Amino acid sequence: MVQPVDWMAIAAPLILAGTAVVVLLADAFASPTVGRARLTTRPGAPRELPVAATLTVVGVLGAVVPAALSWGQQRATFCVPHGPCSFVLDRFTLVFWAVVLFGTLVVALIQSAVPKSVTPPGEWNFLLLSSATGALTIAASRDLITLVVALEVVSLPAFAMVGLRRGSPGAAEAALKFFLVSVVSTAVMLMGVSLLYGATGSVFLRGVANGLSSGGPLQRVALVGALLTLVGLAFKVAAVPFHMWVPDTYVGAPVAVAAYLSVVSKSAGFVGLMLVLGFGLPQLAGVWAPVLAVLAALTMTVGNVIALRQQHAVRLLAWSSVAQAGYILVPFGAVAAGRAALGAALGYLAIYAVMNLGAFAVAGVVGSRHPGQRIGDYAGLVREKPLAGGALAFALVALAGLPPGILGLFAKVVVFDAAAGPVTWLAVVMAVNVAIGLVYYVRWLVELFRPSYDGESFATPRGAGLAVLITFVAGIVLSVLPGLLLDPFTTVLAQR
Numbered sequence: 001m002v003q004p005v006d007w008m009a010i011a012a013p014l015i016l017a018g019t020a021v022v023v024l025l026a027d028a029f030a031s032p033t034v035g036r037a038r039l040t041t042r043p044g045a046p047r048e049l050p051v052a053a054t055l056t057v058v059g060v061l062g063a064v065v066p067a068a069l070s071w072g073q074q075r076a077t078f079c080v081p082h083g084p085c086s087f088v089l090d091r092f093t094l095v096f097w098a099v100v101l102f103g104t105l106v107v108a109l110i111q112s113a114v115p116k117s118v119t120p121p122g123e124w125n126f127l128l129l130s131s132a133t134g135a136l137t138i139a140a141s142r143d144l145i146t147l148v149v150a151l152e153v154v155s156l157p158a159f160a161m162v163g164l165r166r167g168s169p170g171a172a173e174a175a176l177k178f179f180l181v182s183v184v185s186t187a188v189m190l191m192g193v194s195l196l197y198g199a200t201g202s203v204f205l206r207g208v209a210n211g212l213s214s215g216g217p218l219q220r221v222a223l224v225g226a227l228l229t230l231v232g233l234a235f236k237v238a239a240v241p242f243h244m245w246v247p248d249t250y251v252g253a254p255v256a257v258a259a260y261l262s263v264v265s266k267s268a269g270f271v272g273l274m275l276v277l278g279f280g281l282p283q284l285a286g287v288w289a290p291v292l293a294v295l296a297a298l299t300m301t302v303g304n305v306i307a308l309r310q311q312h313a314v315r316l317l318a319w320s321s322v323a324q325a326g327y328i329l330v331p332f333g334a335v336a337a338g339r340a341a342l343g344a345a346l347g348y349l350a351i352y353a354v355m356n357l358g359a360f361a362v363a364g365v366v367g368s369r370h371p372g373q374r375i376g377d378y379a380g381l382v383r384e385k386p387l388a389g390g391a392l393a394f395a396l397v398a399l400a401g402l403p404p405g406i407l408g409l410f411a412k413v414v415v416f417d418a419a420a421g422p423v424t425w426l427a428v429v430m431a432v433n434v435a436i437g438l439v440y441y442v443r444w445l446v447e448l449f450r451p452s453y454d455g456e457s458f459a460t461p462r463g464a465g466l467a468v469l470i471t472f473v474a475g476i477v478l479s480v481l482p483g484l485l486l487d488p489f490t491t492v493l494a495q496r
Contacts, residue, residue: 009075009089011066012097013136016104019059020129023052027122052121053112053463056129060105063136067097078146084204086143095346096139096271099353103264104132106357106471110364111256112463119165119254127157127164128260135268144193144203144280147272148186151236154268155182158261162253174252181235181245189232195225196280205280212283226281230288233276236269239329240298243322250318255367258314259360262321263353270328270349277332278342285335293333297429300326304436313363313373316440317356320399323437324352330415330430334422344418351411354478358395358471362388364464375443379450385460389448391472398475400441401434406479 007014030051070089079085108128111119134153141147159182163175197203199222200211212222235242250258277288303323310316331345362381363373365388370377382389398405401412412434419427460468 003079003081004077006075006077006089008066008070009077009087009140012063012101013133015063015066016059016129016133016136019055019062020126020133022059023055023129024122024126026055027052027120027126050112050116050121052125053108056108056125057105059129060101060108060132064101067094067101070094080204084142084206086146086204087137087140088142089140092346093139095350096267097136099267099350100132100135100139100264102474103260103267103353103357104128104135106361106467107256107260107264109463109467109470110259110361111254113364113368113461114254114256124161124164127161131155131157131161131260132264135264138268138275139271141275142205142279144196144205144208144276147275148190148193151189151268151272152186154265155186155236158257158265161257161260162249165254168252170252171254174249177245178249181242185232185235185242187232188235189229192225192228192230192232195221195228199225205275208280209282212281223284223287226277226284226288227291229276230273230291233269233273234295236272237266237325237329238299238322239295239325240302240322243299243302243325246322247315247318250321251312251315255314255360255364255373258318259357259364262317262360263356266321266325267349267353270345273332274342274346278335282335289333289335292329293423293426296326296329296333297426298326299323299329300430300433301436304433304440307440308436310440311375313366313375313378313444316375316444317359317363320437320440321356323433324356324399326433327412327415327430328352330426331418333426334419344414348411348415351407351478352399354471354474355395355398355405355408358391358468358475359399361464361467361471362392362395365460365468368459368461368464375447378444378447380448382448387465387472388460388468391468391475393445393448394472394475396441396445398479400438402438402441404479405475407475 071094072091073089075089076085076087078087108125111124111128112121114121131154134150134155134157137150137153138147141150159175159179162178163171165171193203196208199218200208202208202211212219231242238246250261253261277285281288300323303319303321303326307316307319307323310319328345328348331342331348335342365385366378366381367373378392382393394405396405397403398408401409403409412430416427416430419430
């Protein structure tokens with residue numbers, strides 16, 4: 001009954017989990033002088049990275065090494081003898097790991113600008129690494145139990161990250177709302193998973209697919225289970241009408257946490273959808289694909305229309321992320337065209353991560369000077385802070401799908417192409433929504449070039465400045481060479 005464990009396959013999540021423990025211990029045993037030394041600088045000087053953030057960055061970079069060494073290989077562990085495996089490391093897993101590790105690195109750098117008196121860095125970085133460990137595990141999950149547990153490992157630390165801000169009633173309220181919605185979604189998803197297991201006799205995705213292929217008297221039970229599982233995952237990705245927690249949670253949470261929820265946590269939900277629907281329930285695509293097509297249309301429309309009225313930068317990004325989730329859902333409605341449609345969703349997800357992290361990184365920089373995060377606070381940013389202003393301008397035009405943000409344009413073209421044939425009406429809805437999105441993106445873009453109201457300069461925290469630089473450079477490179485990202489992402493699921 002003893003089976004070998006492929007330690008190389010699980011090395012990346014193990015490194016993140018081990019780093020989380022090291023960060024917590026280092027912060028607990030570090031002297032108060034050491035904990036404050038790097039944050040106590042002369043007025044106006046940029047703050048350096050605290051010890052916890054430095055260890056987090058090192059741990060994330062360390063997890064990149066085994067992931068990179070495994071590229072092109074097929075690894076599996078925790079397997080049933082002569083049967084399926086619970087943890088599989090393949091190309092699909094690795095391309096999602098790239099999104100998670102990049103997002104975790106950028107989020108850690110953004111949060112490093114927050115003083116220790118506001119958020120305890122040791123506990124916060126421990127929670128970040130713990131949640132990222134769950135996100136890595138999701139992409140490698142090939143059974144429903146591992147997938148659900150991994151999703152909860154992503155969500156539970158995120159609750160605490162949202163509320164882990166001293167003296168902030170708004171953060172506590174946001175954490176409570178996030179917790180209650182997540183509990184409901186998990187309960188619904190667990191009910192769906194239990195029905196799928198009862199109808200097919202297997203928790204492995206391959207076994208569920210085989211059980212549905214063989215038919216049987218419990219097909220309707222499996223259909224109900226599939227729909228309940230879909231609803232539970234729709235909460236995780238903030239699809240309308242399961243999005244009500246997003247705006248208040250993003251605004252009440254620190255900017256870095258909002259960035260994490262909008263990219264890494266949401267990506268985990270989308271990958272869960274791809275695994276469950278694409279690999280476990282392809283025989284029921286005729287039922288769930290039309291449902292997701294309707295959800296995609298509702299999500300992008302509601303997100304864009306409400307974003308038009310926003311004057312708060314983070315709240316605008318929150319509704320923008322809802323709209324972007326609608327774009328990512330579009331290929332799910334066209335999955336009848338083949339799994340390449342899901343590959344298009346994965347490619348858009350990766351591109352969205354780069355663009356959205358860039359916008360939140362700049363919001364973290366401006367928030368250190370203007371906590372109110374009004375759109376007007378960004379006036380004159382291009383002249384006052386050329387790197388931050390230019391990076392935000394690039395992120396906005398990329399999110400809107402305008403040149404020179406060619407990366408965002410290519411992402412929308414790929415998704416649009418996936419829907420144009422099978423669900424033409426959805427492609428038309430998407431085209432209309434892209435035009436609506438131009439309004440609020442351009443409105444914010446214009447503010448960046450207007451004269452500043454106060455003209456006061458402020459220092460850029462070094463961690464947040466490095467996050468801005470990383471996302472800006474990544475966006476430029478991928479706009480020049482979009483095939484580096486789109487080609488592997490759009491073909492990875494088609495080849496399976």
